[in-house]
Amino acid sequence: MEVDQLQRSFLEYSRLLFHEGFLDGQFSQLQLLQDESNPDFVFEVVSLFFEDSERLLNDLTIALDQQNVDFKKIDAHVHQLKGSSSSIGAQRVKNVCIAFRNFCDEQNVEGCLRCLQQVKQEYLLVKTKLEAQLRLEQQIVAAGGAIPMLNEFC
Amino acid sequence: MSGIVTETQFHVLAVDDSLIDRKLIERLLKTSSYQVTAVDSGVKALEYLGLLDDEDTSTDSNPVSFTKNHHEVEVNLIITDYCMPGITGYDLLRKIKESTSLKDIPVVIMSSENVPSRINSCLEQGAEEFFLKPVRQSDVNKLRPHLMRTSGKREEDHQPNNVVNKRKPMEECMSPDRTRTRYNDDLEL
Numbered sequence: 558m559e560v561d562q563l564q565r566s567f568l569e570y571s572r573l574l575f576h577e578g579f580l581d582g583q584f585s586q587l588q589l590l591q592d593e594s595n596p597d598f599v600f601e602v603v604s605l606f607f608e609d610s611e612r613l614l615n616d617l618t619i620a621l622d623q624q625n626v627d628f629k630k631i632d633a634h635v636h637q638l639k640g641s642s643s644s645i646g647a648q649r650v651k652n653v654c655i656a657f658r659n660f661c662d663e664q665n666v667e668g669c670l671r672c673l674q675q676v677k678q679e680y681l682l683v684k685t686k687l688e689a690q691l692r693l694e695q696q697i698v699a700a701g702g703a704i705p706m707l708n709e710f711c
Numbered sequence: 712m713s714g715i716v717t718e719t720q721f722h723v724l725a726v727d728d729s730l731i732d733r734k735l736i737e738r739l740l741k742t743s744s745y746q747v748t749a750v751d752s753g754v755k756a757l758e759y760l761g762l763l764d765d766e767d768t769s770t771d772s773n774p775v776s777f778t779k780n781h782h783e784v785e786v787n788l789i790i791t792d793y794c795m796p797g798i799t800g801y802d803l804l805r806k807i808k809e810s811t812s813l814k815d816i817p818v819v820i821m822s823s824e825n826v827p828s829r830i831n832s833c834l835e836q837g838a839e840e841f842f843l844k845p846v847r848q849s850d851v852n853k854l855r856p857h858l859m860r861t862s863g864k865r866e867e868d869h870q871p872n873n874v875v876n877k878r879k880p881m882e883e884c885m886s887p888d889r890t891r892t893r894y895n896d897d898l899e900l
Contacts (some may be wrong), residue, residue, distance in 0.1 A: 563816065573769070583845045590735075595738065599739060602731060603784075605730055609730065635867055636794070637729065639823065640729055640731075640732065640823050641731045641732075644729070644731050644732055645731065646845075
């Protein structure tokens with residue numbers, strides 16, 4: 558495929574992600590920090606997010622499965638997940654975390670369980686999409702092109 | 712110190728328990744050509760700054776953190792997360808401002824939560840700025856005046872910046888050091 562075709566696909570795909578709220582302006586900010594001296598910055602940060610999130614989701618699952626639910630601990634985990642999703646621009650994940658923390662405050666187990674389900678779903682969705690976006694990037698680079706900037710979404 | 716400031720890089724100490732946020736702030740600071748040391752806790756920050764005098768257990772720390780002689784560590788600004796396990800960013804701020812040797816180092820607080828009382832207490836405690844996370848390049852750009860102010864070009868230069876900085880303290884009762892020039896002129900207060 559030609560470079561500009563790939564670039565257009567990348568832009569269209571990215572636009573969709575922003576439009577559907579999977580990503581917000583913070584993701585574009587990350588891209589701005591990527592340059593020749595740090596060509597994999599976004600990939601590195603996103604990879605950290607994946608690792609971090611999977612660990613947290615696992616911990617949350619265990620914590621909510623206990624006889625006596627420790628809401629403080631759960632809140633701490635969700636706070637972390639909210640922070641990291643916010644830092645990479647994973648807007649929908651972040652939004653579920655906000656609701657999740659409210660249920661923690663209310664000590665509402667059912668609400669928390671629903672949020673956990675939801676946040677897992679949103680996480681999987683954004684992970685899939687970010688991986689697809691990354692593949693498009695890699696194709697562009699392999700074809701000798703530059704990755705288009707996503708400034709319009711700042 | 713003479714008014715001559717060399718082009719050596721400013722050194723910023725970044726404190727955040729989140730790996731992602733540490734990576735982010737480090738990158739942001741480096742794009743502004745600052746030298747960065749990033750630590751993951753308030754305790755490690757205090758250790759690095761030489762404010763912990765009991766620890767000999769710095770097995771994995773760099774040699775400069777041997778605590779007694781803090782002058783080996785030259786830090787021009789500290790930027791710290793507020794919510795951290797153990798010592799919070801606020802506690803760290805207080806300890807720095809209570810230290811005779813370190814109180815002049817500008818401290819900036821970052822937080823994911825927009826809590827006005829939190830922001831006010833940090834500013835009252837002497838924080839220069841309070842950034843809401845996620846921190847952006849435009850936030851980091853605000854650091855430069857604070858760094859320039861303590862670079863050796865104290866009262867002589869940067870008058871406009873000094874005036875702006877010092878007007879705030881009169882309203883918010885900040886530490887006397889930053890209002891030194893001003894209060895010398897307005898002794899009646």
